[in-house]
Amino acid sequence: MTIQPRLYNGTRDLLPQDMLPKEDVLAQFRASFQLYGFAPVETPAMEYLEILTGKYGDEGNQLIYRLDYRNEDPARRLALRYDLTVPLARLVAMHPDMPLPFKRYQLQPVWRADRPQPHQGRYREFMQCDIDTVGAQGRAADAEIVALCADLMRRLELPGFVIRINHRQLLAALVEQAGLGPESEATVCGAVDKLDKIGADGVRREMLAHGIPVAAADAVQELLNLPVQFGDTQLLQDRLQGHEAGLKALAELEELHRLVLGLGVPAEHVKLDLTLARGLSYYTGPIFETVLPSLPHMGSLMGGGRYDGLIGMFLGRDIPAVGATLGLDRILTALAQLKPHAQRSTPTRVLVARAFSETDTQALALAGRLRQAGIPTEIPLDGGKLKKQLSYADRKGIPHVVVLGPDEWATGQVQVKHMQAGGQEAADVEALLAAPARFFL
RNA sequence: GUGGAUGUAGCUCAGUCGGUUAGAGCGCCUGGUUGUGGCCCAGGAGGUCGUGGGUUCAAGUCCCAUCUUCCACCCCA
Incomplete structure (x- = not known):
């Protein structure tokens, strides 16, 4: 009942x-x-x-x-x-x-x-x-x-x-x-x-x-x-x-x-x-x-x-x-x-996606540093497939996703994916943190 | 407070003269994709037909009551 x-x-x-x-x-x-x-x-x-x-x-x-x-x-x-x-x-x-x-x-x-x-x-x-x-x-x-x-x-x-x-x-x-x-x-x-x-x-x-x-x-x-x-x-x-x-x-x-x-x-x-x-x-x-x-x-x-x-x-x-x-x-x-435009359902600007669970701690660390830089950041709390994580960002209207997996971590380059504009670019982690506005408009 | 409508899947709605197991689109879930959302394809879950009573062999469909929500008025933010 x-x-x-x-x-x-x-x-x-x-x-x-x-x-x-x-x-x-x-x-x-x-x-x-x-x-x-x-x-x-x-x-x-x-x-x-x-x-x-x-x-x-x-x-x-x-x-x-x-x-x-x-x-x-x-x-x-x-x-x-x-x-x-x-x-x-x-x-x-x-x-x-x-x-x-x-x-x-x-x-x-x-x-x-x-x-x-x-x-x-x-x-x-x-x-x-x-x-x-x-x-x-x-x-x-x-x-x-x-x-x-x-x-x-x-x-x-x-x-x-x-x-x-x-x-x-x-x-x-x-x-x-x-x-x-x-x-x-x-x-x-x-x-x-x-x-x-x-x-x-x-x-x-x-x-x-x-x-x-x-x-x-x-x-x-x-x-x-x-x-x-x-x-x-x-x-x-x-x-x-x-x-x-x-x-x-x-x-x-x-x-x-x-x-x-x-x-x-x-x-x-x-x-x-x-x-x-x-x-x-x-x-x-x-x-x-x-x-x-x-x-x-x-x-x-x-x-x-x-x-x-x-x-x-x-x-x-x-x-x-x-x-x-x-x-x-x-x-x-x-x-x-x-002015029906400019609807948003989340303050989040960036989702740090986790391609493999081995990079969890690195993803958490990156999210932490983005937050310290003043960027409202989320991580997919229950993980799941990358597909699902991207779908979450799409549905919530989170404009940017940083994809971080073993390859990225090894080279210091992450993928920055722009959900609304489409397309993605490789970015050096330190460059990203030094000038986040260049990547997250 | 006055007047008029409304109610069927999460949402928007269809459902013929009362007739067998209540449908569509959208959304949702799973898969097609091993590390990439939207688009496409396949499959799936989901309904005491607002509620109670009545008429009838038979009610989503007709009648009564009730609740809900919406619209106009009144007044205001």
């Missing part, structure tokens, strides 16, 4: 061909984060349920995995973390003496109980890569986050990415200018956010279906359709006359844009988009999100914004904060779909 091996839907095993690119990208993330002065942090996978509830909005609340361990006492109920931002807020509130601004990065999995759709890069367990700056209220902190994200997207050579930017206060002002109260904000934003998917008519229908009056729905759409972009927002300013908060939000966006460009981000990657809303409820200021036009079915690869009120929920006094989440799994999926 064997146990059926299976995986919970929405979770995955990552095989070597998945992990090798993932490790590469993670290394780039860490290097870039530290280049901007962000320091690493980790938090536990499980948190008290009350830490997480009420921070993400109604939708998000439903998607939190609750643990049933000792859950009879409400104060002790546990849950798996839903994101990395709320745990950060909790952490900051528990260390109020930290020197601010606190710039941290965090690379850990999170869990969400929604319906998986691998094709869209949507899973129940996935890796988030967060950068956040706590304790800086100005636009410089926002701009640094956006610029860092843009930096990474460029470094990963994701073509044509666009960072859409908007402002929660500006959205609130537009809703108000359309004659609606703050209670309609969520409904309107929810509808408007889908513009590129369901079109203007769809947005209108959805607003009406949720009880927004026709006049107000039309007013919202008219405002959002204003032809504005960074550096050209006069039309919007005119419509916000007398609305102090709205004008302030708009000015903040313009300043943010200037600073982002000042940090070296090419203008084509940054776009003012009044229809960007984002569902998480803790955002209070500028918000942003990145999608790839070449992969429209995939959700956002990266998203973030300012949340000046979240830490206060734990601390009792507000500390301003801004951050972004990079969706590592989606980025990897995107890279695999856009």
Whole structure:
């Protein structure tokens, strides 16, 4: 009687061909984060349920995995973390003496109980890569986050990415200018956010279906359709006359844009988009999100914004904060779909094949010296025929095989076989060790 | 959470109106090669037809239930 091996839907095993690119990208993330002065942090996978509830909005609340361990006492109920931002807020509130601004990065999995759709890069367990700056209220902190994200997207050579930017206060002002109260904000934003998917008519229908009056729905759409972009927002300013908060939000966006460009981000990657809303409820200021036009079915690869009120929920006094989440799994999926080449399932560069067992110790010695020279090297552990050893190298994608038998050992010449290019050459062992790059490209 | 599909060999799938021992391609193993992978040839292993029940002389095929996975929506990374 064997146990059926299976995986919970929405979770995955990552095989070597998945992990090798993932490790590469993670290394780039860490290097870039530290280049901007962000320091690493980790938090536990499980948190008290009350830490997480009420921070993400109604939708998000439903998607939190609750643990049933000792859950009879409400104060002790546990849950798996839903994101990395709320745990950060909790952490900051528990260390109020930290020197601010606190710039941290965090690379850990999170869990969400929604319906998986691998094709869209949507899973129940996935890796988030967060950068956040706590304790800086100005636009410089926002701009640094956006610029860092843009930096990474460029470094990963994701073509044509666009960072859409908007402002929660500006959205609130537009809703108000359309004659609606703050209670309609969520409904309107929810509808408007889908513009590129369901079109203007769809947005209108959805607003009406949720009880927004026709006049107000039309007013919202008219405002959002204003032809504005960074550096050209006069039309919007005119419509916000007398609305102090709205004008302030708009000015903040313009300043943010200037600073982002000042940090070296090419203008084509940054776009003012009044229809960007984002569902998480803790955002209070500028918000942003990145999608790839070449992969429209995939959700956002990266998203973030300012949340000046979240830490206060734990601390009792507000500390301003801004951050972004990079969706590592989606980025990897995107890279695999856009650049399917360069697949590898092993880090090994060289296999030292053993033609006869009498040369075993010599093969081991050669492998050892190659490793000392920094060449990732394997030996066929259980031997077998040379044919089988070569087949192993072929199937694993090991690019080079050194064939070492009695003849080679006697003359000091080994055969270096190039699996992908084909062909092989004789090489002097000492020459090989002195300049391995000449033989193993 | 809403709606629609799916399930036959390790993978992708075929299987007629319900009818005898369930097939193909790819992959895998062995051999053809004594010290050389891929290509070719020969042979071989591998299936409770997702699961449970029902109809029938007879079910991979029809019915019901259930599980699984996938797609779209919602929302997000």
